[in-house]
Amino acid sequence: MIFNNYYLWLLIDLGFVITDYKAIAVFEKNAAYEPFVRTMMNLRIQSILAGSTKEKFYKLIINSSYGYDTLNAEKFGKMKFLDKAGTFIAQHHPNHMGTKRISANTFAVQIKPRIATCFTSIQSGVFTLDNAKYWYLNYISNFMYKCLDRKRFHFVLAETDSIYIAISGDPNKDCHQQFESIVTDMQFYDQHVYNYLPDPNKDIYDYKKILGFGIENEGYELTSLGPKCYSMIVNKWNNEKQQYEFKPKITSKGISKSQQISHSDYVNVINKDIVKKGINGTLKMYDNVMSSIKVEKYALTGFNNKSIVLRNQCCCQYIKGLTAKDYIIKDQ
Known part of the structure; x- marks a missing residue:
């Protein structure tokens, strides 16, 4: 498992014991990102005070620096459209990543580039x-x-x-x-x-x-099935009516909002073990013929593969070599 220095120091202060380590990597201090964040935050606050829509623009700039630039996987794969002969040659290249057939004599070939550009500090x-x-x-x-x-x-x-x-x-x-x-x-x-x-x-x-x-957000009820998959009954202020109103805030990453998922669907997964299904629609072309394909998938389930779930419903992170049996639960 990998730790950076601040996180590791705090864990040691809280009783974490190190018995062995594999490697230590040293990074030079980069102080350029801190003034960038402070400048963008000040501009964002000024936009909020002025009632300007630029507030969302400055927020997007800060988030894009990490999410769209550092974590963007598209820059690590270059796509080429080749015929059968070109595809045959490309598949023997050591940087070949994958091939997908588009038409009878056209293939989308993904190749790993030798270099990738990132404007955010490593x-x-x-x-x-x-x-x-x-x-x-x-x-x-x-x-x-x-x-x-x-x-x-x-x-x-x-x-x-x-x-x-x-x-x-x-x-x-x-x-x-x-x-x-x-x-x-x-x-x-x-x-x-x-x-x-x-x-x-x-x-x-x-x-x-x-x-x-x-x-x-603040509310009276929160139901979560996993990371980025939850529903909350929030109590928010309505400026037009000048009063608080209860509204469901539903978050389901990877699920279309057109599936008409409600707060009760989240509750039913836990209490009644009812799986909520949804339909994803896509368009695909083969031999110059466009087809509409609809696939029925599970939208909400009680299955969690993002962490280790213990018998008391506590979720623990994955650590190499450990399973749920290796965690000790102290009964109150």
């Missing part, structure tokens, strides 16, 4: 995910576990830049109470809470501070 691309783990672990271990009642909150799911937490708060208060009802050490909480969460007495610059947590 440090940013390699360490972004580990830095997210570091920041989550630091927030959870050095803040939440020290001042909140562990029995009254539960981690539902997490992504690279977001985390979803279910809180058993005060039933007499609404869903906007945050951690108020489960604080066990109020002095520690008041001292450190605004190092992470936004201070309501400050402006948007504090709400959008780098490496800070901004509250995106």
Whole structure:
């Protein structure tokens, strides 16, 4: 398993023991990405204050630098359209990746290029995910576990830049109470809470501070079947009606929104083991004839292949050589 230095140092502070290592890679410090992020964030905040739609543009620039540039797999594969003779020669090339037939004498051949261009520093691309783990672990271990009642909150799911937490708060208060009802050490909480969460007495610059947590959605019900596959009943403010409204926020990566998936479909997968099916439509051409193909696929299931699921429904990351039997569950 690979760790970067910040993530590894924090794990060691929390009791992680290293018995062996395979290799150590040294990277030069790259300080160019930090002022780029700060500049784009300041421009984004100014656009929000001015009510300009450029806010989405600046957000896209920051996200594109990592997602579309560093993680874009298209630049690692070059596509050529060849006839039978050219395809036969290309398939014997050591950089050949795959071949797909388009028509009777036309083939799409994918070849791995010798070089790939990336305008984002390699440090940013390699360490972004580990830095997210570091920041989550630091927030959870050095803040939440020290001042909140562990029995009254539960981690539902997490992504690279977001985390979803279910809180058993005060039933007499609404869903906007945050951690108020489960604080066990109020002095520690008041001292450190605004190092992470936004201070309501400050402006948007504090709400959008780098490496800070901004509250995106709050609601009363959250059902998750896996990463990027969840449904949440959010309670959001409607500017036109000047009141809060309950609306389902459905996220299903790789599933078309035209499948008419509802919040109850997520609940039925867990409670009733009902699989939700969907139809994906594609267009394909063969011998100059265009065909419409519809394939029925499973849209929502209870199967999770992104992590190791233990018998108490806890999800653990994959570690080479470990299975679910290697994890020890401490019964309360």
